[in-house]
Amino acid sequence: MNKKLPDKTVERLSQYRRALLNYLSGGKQHIFSHEIANLLHITAVQVRRDLMLIGYTGTLRQGYDVKELIEIIGKIIDTRDGQKVAVIGIGNLGRSIMGYFSGKRTRLSIVAAFDNNPEKTDKIYAGVQCYHIDQMAEIIKKEGISIAVISVPGEEAVKVAETLVMTGIRGILNFSPKPLNVPAHVYLQEYDMITMLEKIAYFAKKG
Amino acid sequence: MNKKLPDKTVERLSQYRRALLNYLSGGKQHIFSHEIANLLHITAVQVRRDLMLIGYTGTLRQGYDVKELIEIIGKIIDTRDGQKVAVIGIGNLGRSIMGYFSGKRTRLSIVAAFDNNPEKTDKIYAGVQCYHIDQMAEIIKKEGISIAVISVPGEEAVKVAETLVMTGIRGILNFSPKPLNVPAHVYLQEYDMITMLEKIAYFAKKG
DNA sequence: AAATTACTGTTATTTTCATAACAATGTTAT
DNA sequence: ATAACATTGTTATGAAAATAACAGTAATTT
Numbered sequence: 453m454n455k456k457l458p459d460k461t462v463e464r465l466s467q468y469r470r471a472l473l474n475y476l477s478g479g480k481q482h483i484f485s486h487e488i489a490n491l492l493h494i495t496a497v498q499v500r501r502d503l504m505l506i507g508y509t510g511t512l513r514q515g516y517d518v519k520e521l522i523e524i525i526g527k528i529i530d531t532r533d534g535q536k537v538a539v540i541g542i543g544n545l546g547r548s549i550m551g552y553f554s555g556k557r558t559r560l561s562i563v564a565a566f567d568n569n570p571e572k573t574d575k576i577y578a579g580v581q582c583y584h585i586d587q588m589a590e591i592i593k594k595e596g597i598s599i600a601v602i603s604v605p606g607e608e609a610v611k612v613a614e615t616l617v618m619t620g621i622r623g624i625l626n627f628s629p630k631p632l633n634v635p636a637h638v639y640l641q642e643y644d645m646i647t648m649l650e651k652i653a654y655f656a657k658k659g
Numbered sequence: 660m661n662k663k664l665p666d667k668t669v670e671r672l673s674q675y676r677r678a679l680l681n682y683l684s685g686g687k688q689h690i691f692s693h694e695i696a697n698l699l700h701i702t703a704v705q706v707r708r709d710l711m712l713i714g715y716t717g718t719l720r721q722g723y724d725v726k727e728l729i730e731i732i733g734k735i736i737d738t739r740d741g742q743k744v745a746v747i748g749i750g751n752l753g754r755s756i757m758g759y760f761s762g763k764r765t766r767l768s769i770v771a772a773f774d775n776n777p778e779k780t781d782k783i784y785a786g787v788q789c790y791h792i793d794q795m796a797e798i799i800k801k802e803g804i805s806i807a808v809i810s811v812p813g814e815e816a817v818k819v820a821e822t823l824v825m826t827g828i829r830g831i832l833n834f835s836p837k838p839l840n841v842p843a844h845v846y847l848q849e850y851d852m853i854t855m856l857e858k859i860a861y862f863a864k865k866g
Numbered sequence: 867a868a869a870t871t872a873c874t875g876t877t878a879t880t881t882t883c884a885t886a887a888c889a890a891t892g893t894t895a896t
Numbered sequence: 897a898t899a900a901c902a903t904t905g906t907t908a909t910g911a912a913a914a915t916a917a918c919a920g921t922a923a924t925t926t
Contacts, residue, residue, distance in 0.1 A: 466857040493840045548751030623863030639862040650673040655846040656830030
């Protein structure tokens with residue numbers, strides 16, 4: 453069970469869960485693989501294969517028990533006590549991420565925000581305290597934060613990442629355009645808006 | 660030459676170009692594959708393989724001519740007249756995307772923004788005119804916009820996407836958490852913040 | 867009771883992407 | 897002049913991900 457799942461499967465499990473929670477509020481108790489597939493616009497085989505990997509098995513005539521499946525996915529992708537997240541850089545992007553989470557009940561909670569602009573520090577954004585970036589290491593250790601979102605400009609990103617690694621952070625989501633270099637024990641996911649738009653532009657070209 | 664390149668290669672070409680532009684401002688004329696690799700924290704083989712795919716060839720002792728390479732990448736991933744982009748939904752995320760582009764000289768230009776909040780429409784954000792979302796189809800056709808970024812809440816995303824497809828848009832970047840369904844001729848790239856953070860959380864778990 | 871149907875779970879194949887291996891070649895050192 | 901070196905371009909291999917193929921099975925139909 454604790455064997456690591458494929459990257460893409462984990463992504464889809466997260467999406468299955470949210471789709472199922474929504475589906476459940478429609479009152480239905482059971483769901484077929486092709487119905488899940490339709491919710492996500494993927495294939496039924498993909499769904500069944502993912503569920504095989506987490507060892508959940510449905511029933512032949514009814515499909516999957518929605519509540520049960522939601523619970524199983526939770527057991528796989530959540531930790532028992534949840535995980536704490538910090539957002540570094542409270543520009544528009546940082547605030548939008550904090551907005552996504554505020555009010556949502558999830559096992560991930562954003563518990564601290566950091567910025568180097570004194571006008572932003574010591575205030576509360578979307579229910580989260582914003583500290584000065586100099587306090588980052590201290591607060592991350594004290595709170596036991598394990599995940600960080602970097603939404604600072606490129607120039608500052610490298611330094612921020614170094615500090616984060618020092619604090620023992622375990623996962624980083626980097627929205628800055630600067631490629632980061634982290635040790636193998638830190639899971640790094642980069643997302644560069646410009647690159648993504650340029651890629652879309654390439655595939656959107658005619659001919 | 661017009662054979663479509665692998666998805667990931669296109670992403671890296673975009674990154675090579677930006678790294679090279681930056682490198683060029685340091686005054687150097689030539690660069691080796693392993694130096695490019697270091698800039699992006701990837702391997703030199705990967706770089707050489709990508710350049711092979713676009714048919715650019717360096718010299719044995721000097722490596723690659725930086726200016727030449729930048730130009731070649733431009734010929735591959737840009738269109739001659741550039742492409743126009745619209746941002747749908749001017750929340751924090753929409754504004755942050757517009758911020759990324761303002762001032763950057765690139766062949767992609769954000770030329771219109773849309774929102775359904777009357778307080779936001781008919782104003783200018785980051786130098787871009789914001790229209791009411793009802794005008795979307797009209798403006799997109801008139802301006803010849805080929806790429807759209809969806810940064811509206813999930814509830815509205817499906818309807819927005821339908822309208823976009825109707826206008827003949829060719830590429831969509833969807834930041835809403837709702838999976839979209841578009842015809843094959845529209846290149847769709849989804850990015851779901853919650854899913855990405857949950858994935859990072861999974862791989863950041865101990866054990 | 868046999869055949870058909872509509873699903874699931876799993877193995878096999880294909881595709882995409884990354885890595886490794888290595889031949890070719892100009893440059894420098896001996 | 898020969899050997900050693902550093903670099904490129906390309907082919908071969910490996911890994912990850914998606915898709916296809918199909919066996920198994922309970923319910924339903926004939």
